[in-house]
Amino acid sequence: MHASPVHELQNVRRITDELFQLVRADSFYERPVPERHRIVFYLGHMEAFDWNLLARYALDLPAFHPSFDRLFAFGIDPAAGDLPDDQPSDWPGIAEVEAYNRCTRKELDNILAEAPVPLIEAAIEHRLMHAETLAYIFHQLPYERKAAPEDAAMLAPCVTKPRMLEIPPGDAELGVCSGAGFGWDNEYQAHRVPVPAFSVGKYKVTNAEYLQFVRAGGPLPFFWSQHGNAWFYRGMFSETPLPLDCPVYVTHQQAEEYAGWRGMALPTEAQFHRAAAGSLPSSNTDFRYWDPIPVAADDRPDLGGKPAQMIGNGWEWTSTVFGPFPGFQAFPFYSNYSEPFFDGQHFVLKGGSPRTAARLLRPSFRNWFRPAYPYIYATFRLVQS
Numbered sequence: 001m002h003a004s005p006v007h008e009l010q011n012v013r014r015i016t017d018e019l020f021q022l023v024r025a026d027s028f029y030e031r032p033v034p035e036r037h038r039i040v041f042y043l044g045h046m047e048a049f050d051w052n053l054l055a056r057y058a059l060d061l062p063a064f065h066p067s068f069d070r071l072f073a074f075g076i077d078p079a080a081g082d083l084p085d086d087q088p089s090d091w092p093g094i095a096e097v098e099a100y101n102r103c104t105r106k107e108l109d110n111i112l113a114e115a116p117v118p119l120i121e122a123a124i125e126h127r128l129m130h131a132e133t134l135a136y137i138f139h140q141l142p143y144e145r146k147a148a149p150e151d152a153a154m155l156a157p158c159v160t161k162p163r164m165l166e167i168p169p170g171d172a173e174l175g176v177c178s179g180a181g182f183g184w185d186n187e188y189q190a191h192r193v194p195v196p197a198f199s200v201g202k203y204k205v206t207n208a209e210y211l212q213f214v215r216a217g218g219p220l221p222f223f224w225s226q227h228g229n230a231w232f233y234r235g236m237f238s239e240t241p242l243p244l245d246c247p248v249y250v251t252h253q254q255a256e257e258y259a260g261w262r263g264m265a266l267p268t269e270a271q272f273h274r275a276a277a278g279s280l281p282s283s284n285t286d287f288r289y290w291d292p293i294p295v296a297a298d299d300r301p302d303l304g305g306k307p308a309q310m311i312g313n314g315w316e317w318t319s320t321v322f323g324p325f326p327g328f329q330a331f332p333f334y335s336n337y338s339e340p341f342f343d344g345q346h347f348v349l350k351g352g353s354p355r356t357a358a359r360l361l362r363p364s365f366r367n368w369f370r371p372a373y374p375y376i377y378a379t380f381r382l383v384q385s
Contacts, residue, residue: 048072282312314379
């Protein structure tokens with residue numbers, strides 16, 4: 001039996017609470033990712049979002065700390081050259097933020113049963129998305145500023161034989177139908193797109209494959225480092241020898257350059273849907289591991305000729321610029337969720353990463369980032385028409 005939305009929201013708080021326990025007490029005013037807020041912002045943001053949405057917007061309750069409601073309301077996504085310049089002293093103390101959080105939760109728990117279910121579901125998914133955001137932000141903290149949990153191991157290597165699979169022509173089903181459960185505004189409306197036949201990589205591009213590109217002069221992935229002649233992967237809690245059979249994490253620009261070097265392309269969003277139809281989630285989703293696992297780790301005889309790990313083990317870049325589907329309407333309760341990013345400067349990612357919650361693995365879910373943004377757990381595979 002599924003938990004009610006009220007209980008689910010209360011349960012997912014545990015996920016983000018545990019993430020903050022990874023951060024050393026003296027590191028909450030760090031800014032591990034220059035394009036994002038300091039960590040202290042995120043400590044207050046999820047509670048402020050829940051309060052602003054469920055208490056202020058939905059039920060029109062009076063504010064008890066309006067300055068914090070505003071301070072922690074919105075994240076940032078600055079263009080290159082427009083980085084934030086706030087100082088640690090511009091932010092309140094941790095004890096003040098934690099007191100705000102406790103009061104917010106107490107007040108919300110008293111009125112959650114009165115809030116509209118779709119808005120509670122929006123709060124749940126917003127928090128789960130930030131659980132992934134926090135993971136990639138904390139990934140950039142120096143190792144001495146965070147505490148590794150006991151379950152931070154990686155899987156043993158697997159044998160990988162890259163090959164292309166044929167996808168016949170047909171319609172791609174994009175978007176979510178009204179009444180089919182919660183979806184964000186950019187997921188509507190459900191529609192079909194005809195897709196000609198193409199071939200697609202069975203696996204995501206691996207570190208081993210991308211290393212050939214680097215040796216030929218290609219750009220170095222952000223998550224790699226080199227010591228002498230040896231290559232390493234900068235994992236969440238330690239640096240390890242480069243796992244050659246794991247997917248490479250790259251920017252959209254790097255993925256496009258590699259695809260061009262191979263004489264191929266990135267899939268469109270519609271091609272991804274055609275290739276992923278009927279796929280099951282990878283074993284590396286829903287917070288199971290911190291880092292990628294081998295691209296062939298989920299191979300099973302019953303997969304047949306289907307591409308592997310279309311869902312999980314790393315978001316997959318597409319060549320599709322993030323934009324609205326026909327009939328798009330912004331949600332009135334979160335009007336700036338999607339529309340500000342229909343700017344031609346963000347690309348769609350599909351699938352999911354090791355830190356993507358199961359709830360967000362639905363086929364219609366769309367992620368998006370700027371093409372040079374290097375911090376996310378983003379992989380890719382190749383297509384050929």
